[in-house]
Amino acid sequence: MIELQGISKSFKVAKRSAGLRQAAKALFVREHTIVHALHDISFSIGEGEIVGYIGPNGAGKSTSIKVMSGILMPDRGTCSVMGFTPWKDRTAYVRHIGVVFGQRSQLWWDVPVIDSFELLRDIYHIPAAEYKKNLSLLTETLGLQEIMHMPVRQLSLGQRMRCEIAASLLHGPKILFLDEPTIGLDAVSKIAVRQFIKTINKEKGVTVILTTHDMQDIEALADRILMIGKGTLLYDGTVSALRGKFGTHRLVTIDFREHATPVDIRGASLISWSPERAVFSVDTERAAIAGVISALSEHVELLDVAIESTPVEQLIVELYKEHQV
Numbered sequence: 001m002i003e004l005q006g007i008s009k010s011f012k013v014a015k016r017s018a019g020l021r022q023a024a025k026a027l028f029v030r031e032h033t034i035v036h037a038l039h040d041i042s043f044s045i046g047e048g049e050i051v052g053y054i055g056p057n058g059a060g061k062s063t064s065i066k067v068m069s070g071i072l073m074p075d076r077g078t079c080s081v082m083g084f085t086p087w088k089d090r091t092a093y094v095r096h097i098g099v100v101f102g103q104r105s106q107l108w109w110d111v112p113v114i115d116s117f118e119l120l121r122d123i124y125h126i127p128a129a130e131y132k133k134n135l136s137l138l139t140e141t142l143g144l145q146e147i148m149h150m151p152v153r154q155l156s157l158g159q160r161m162r163c164e165i166a167a168s169l170l171h172g173p174k175i176l177f178l179d180e181p182t183i184g185l186d187a188v189s190k191i192a193v194r195q196f197i198k199t200i201n202k203e204k205g206v207t208v209i210l211t212t213h214d215m216q217d218i219e220a221l222a223d224r225i226l227m228i229g230k231g232t233l234l235y236d237g238t239v240s241a242l243r244g245k246f247g248t249h250r251l252v253t254i255d256f257r258e259h260a261t262p263v264d265i266r267g268a269s270l271i272s273w274s275p276e277r278a279v280f281s282v283d284t285e286r287a288a289i290a291g292v293i294s295a296l297s298e299h300v301e302l303l304d305v306a307i308e309s310t311p312v313e314q315l316i317v318e319l320y321k322e323h324q325v
């Protein structure tokens with residue numbers, strides 16, 4: 001459904017030094033630096049998949065989404081989405097995809113939500129019956145009844161995000177690109193958005209590619225992770241394969257009776273230390289958990305110990321560490 005081969009994209013950025021003198025100089029001599037946002041990216045995504053596209057800030061996630069949705073043209077490489085080259089056949093192509101940029105709005109700020117939806121209906125030439133059916137399904141599943149006649153600027157972030165998602169799906173696309181769909185949302189809204197994404201994927205077979213920094217999004221939604229760092233694809237695999245890779249790691253949480261100062265324990269890497277609680281990641285192939293606990297008990301009086309398999313969040317941290325991004 002989506003096929004990228006050797007995609008590279010660089011940006012030429014004007015260098016600006018501080019100071020009046022440098023600013024005056026820049027009027028005559030412009031210096032530039034080249035930012036390599038994407039370097040030789042290749043992957044393919046099948047119909048009906050939910051793929052989590054992750055990576056640290058500035059890794060190239062949004063740039064990839066912009067290439068796949070046809071907003072940006074790459075310098076090199078090929079990209080085929082449902083047989084389209086996104087940046088070439090844009091008008092025909094956008095009828096098949098939905099795009100949500102969590103930090104930007106595709107809705108008209110000063111008019112009621114429903115007016116934006118009707119404008120989109122006209123832009124996409126959505127047939128009346130299809131529009132009516134999609135709108136009523138989206139209104140019901142995303143709980144939009146009460147906000148439909150409010151101007152967008154009066155909506156809370158969570159309400160607006162639900163409208164953004166509805167707006168991107170009014171024309172019934174087969175692929176949905178979501179760039180940080182849960183950014184800034186409260187816990188309840190996050191769960192509602194995740195639940196909705198799951199539902200349209202299961203019931204309508206919509207293929208979803210989402211970028212996120214929230215690993216609970218990944219845990220709840222993605223079967224597969226693509227990880228990008230400094231513009232290069234570093235990992236492509238399932239969440240369970242990732243668990244297998246770092247499966248020997250355990251998270252050991254230890255509560256103390258009294259305030260204690262941090263100590264180094266051999267074989268355990270310290271994740272956090274507060275006055276009454278320490279969290280370590282222990283690779284059980286390299287160190288015994290009992291040994292870590294006993295070493296710690298020589299320093300502080302222990303109150304409670306909890307041992308869990310590593311949560312996805314920590315697995316991703318290990319992956320970032322491994323690839324030094």
Ligand SMILES: Nc1ncnc2c1ncn2[C@@H]1O[C@H](COP(=O)(O)OP(=O)(O)OP(=O)(O)O)[C@@H](O)[C@H]1O
Nearest residue numbers: 011013035037055056057058059060061062063064
């Ligand atoms: N229009 C642009 N002009 C110049 N540089 C750009 C432009 N868009 C992106 N970049 C640069 O390309 C790199 C990748 O940016 P991108 O927005 O794709 O990262 P990201 O992984 O989405 O980051 P974040 O998680 O912070 O949103 C960054 O170094 C960024 O500064």
